[in-house]
Amino acid sequence: MKIDHILFSKINSLAGKSSIADWIVIFGARYLIVIMVASLLKYVFIYRDKAERAVNLRLVWNAFLSVGMSLLFNYLLSFFIQRSRPFDIGLGENIYGSVFTNGSFPSEHATIAFAIAMAVFMVYKKFGTALLIMAALVGVSRVYVGIHYPLDILGGAFVGIIMAYLATKLITPKIFKIKRAKA
DSSP, rough: HHHHHHHHHHTTTTEOOOOOEHHHHHHHHHHHOOOOOOOOHHHHOSSSSSSHHHHHHHHHHHHHHHHHHHHHHHHHHHHOOOOOGGGGOOOOOOOOOHHHHHHSSSSSHHHHHHHHHHHHHHHHHHHHHHHHHHHHHHHHHHHHTSSHHHHHHHHHHHHHHHHHHIIIIHHHHTTTTTOOOOO
């Protein structure tokens, strides 16, 4: 765990040095995930034909299913892993403000961001890549503001990515009895 604390300290040590940088990173830590969720609306309303509409609606379904499964997994995991946030043990500076949850591992914001990004990436690589970058920015922002360790972000990313894969490749095809094309 020492390396996790060292990485946290290096990233969080940037906090409080520039009010503009702090504002940008706080925005990223709080609201970038809202932009990611809102971007899913694009797939509901913008499509070329019925076939693309079906693909897009399945994509949105997969994203929300991935998020739901991820949050359920995180909730169950919280019974076994209870990790204090950095500022709770006097490590670093919390410039984020109040935090509503107690547990630090895994980061729910990172989990949600990576679940959405991966669900999109599995269908639309280009926009999915942009969302994966945004998800990484959400994670780094939450370390910068002092409310998560890097390992919390990696844990959330792992959960989100795995659940997106399971939702897209295993669960949705069974629910909708989608036949996969043979390669």
